[in-house]
Amino acid sequence: MAHLTVTQRIEILILIGCGDKTRTQQEVCDLFNEKHPDRRISQSTVSKIESKFRETGNVVDIPKPGRPSVSEDHKQNILISMVDNPHNTSRLVALNNEISQTTVLRILRQEKYHPYKIQLVQELNEDDPDRRLHFCEIMMDLCQVNRDLHRQILFSDEATFCLNGTVNRQTCRYWSRENPHWMAETHTQHPQKLNVWAGIVDNRIVGPFFFEGTLTGERYLEFLQNDLVPALAVIFPNDNDPDIPDDTIWFQQDGAPPHYARPVRDFLDNCFPRRWIGRRGPIEWPARSPDLTPLDYFLWGYLKSKVYVNRPHNLEELQNCIIDEIHRVTPEIIHNVQEEFLHRLAYCQEVGGWQFEHLI
Incomplete structure (x- = not known):
């Protein structure tokens, strides 16, 4: 039994069962070996663990001579508490067992337990998976025809930065020997300050562009006409029309109300005929899908992890930090982020359009 951890021995007892609902030793072996192919056990091991527990009420080995740092009962209670409630905090477990938090953490590390942070994912409505799956199938087909398409799409998005930092996930923990891929759904975005x-296209970041106040359809159209499209026409010149970008470039936007304004869609139809992705566009962008756009699954989180390191004191400092950090993102990083888009399409298809980031 020396090769088994205390947690695994407890698991064997649970598999054995009690009362009328018990398994044979062979059934316990089969179930355990299926889950732990690298720690296979025999019926003899099951028998020894069961006998030891019946005789001593414990499954731990007899302690070696010397002063133990913590009783074996405490150790077993700590592990059982984490098995029963993986959301327990080490501080609470220490209080309940009247030992130090340091001791609890040491025991958890010895038993290869790790704290996993909560992963925030977008809440989906009932019809969303079908729409997401349909979008992924369309994009995969197009990318099969044009192997460079995912680098020719200008993925775009807006984000809000505030002076007091980002979402606090410190209190969200899950103690386990394996990553449980625990997720929580987020519901809304709160208005902030900046x-x-x-945008991301062709191994580069376009922008950033900053705007104050609420973004309306009219203001968004002015931005497209006066700022974005002229910039794209310089980066990707069009031999037939110098006022618009090359006809290999696509444009993507989500379904935010300003993006859906009729004049905006008409403008995109003229600049990117049959080559834009969005709400009621030639290709429909699936609602509530930030996990499919590089801005959400990379850039905004990356920037927010960088710009608050030096704690900007005002919006001007915050804006300068954002610009500086964007300039530090290398083409190699952007290339990898764009390749990730293809992987995410495949993951989304694999789960039928549902949330998939726990698989990555």
Whole structure:
């Protein structure tokens, strides 16, 4: 039994069962070996663990001579408490067992337990998976025809930065020997102080562009006409029309109300005929799908992890930090982020359009 951890011995007892609901030793072996192919056990091991527990009420080995740092009963209670409630905090477990938090953490590390942070994912409505799956199938087909398409799409988005930092996930923990891929759904975005637009295309970041106040359809159209499209026409010149970008470039936007304004869609139809992705566009962007756009699954989180390191004191400092950090993102990083888009399409298809980031 020396090769088994205390947690695994407890698991064997649970598999054995009690009362009328018990398994044979062979059934316990089969179930345990299926879950732990690298720690296979025999019926003899099951028998020894069961006998030891019946005789001593414990499954731990007899302690070696010397002063133990913590009783074996405490150790077993700590592990059982984490098995029963993986959301327990080490501080609470220490209080309940009247030992130090340091001792609890040491025991958990010895038993290869790790704290996993909660992963925030977008809440989906009932019809969303079908729409997401349909979008992924369309994009995968197009990318099969044009192997460079995912680098020719200008993925775009707006984000809000505030002076007091980002979401606090410190209290969200899950103690386990394996990553449980625990997720929680997020529901809304809260209005903040500094609004930023950025895009990703062809191994580069376009922008950032900053705007104040609420973004309306009219203001968004002015931005497209006066700022974005002229910039794209310089980066990707069009031999037939110098006022619009090359006809290999696509444009993507989500379904935010300003993006859905009729004049905006008409403008995109003229600049990117049959080559834009969005709400009621030639290709429909699936609602509530930030996990499919590089801005959400990379850029905004990356920037927010960087710009608050030096704690900007005002919006001007915050804006300068955002610009500086964007300039530090290398083409190699952007290339990898764009390749990730293809992987995410495949993951989304694999789960039938549902949330998939726990698989990555």
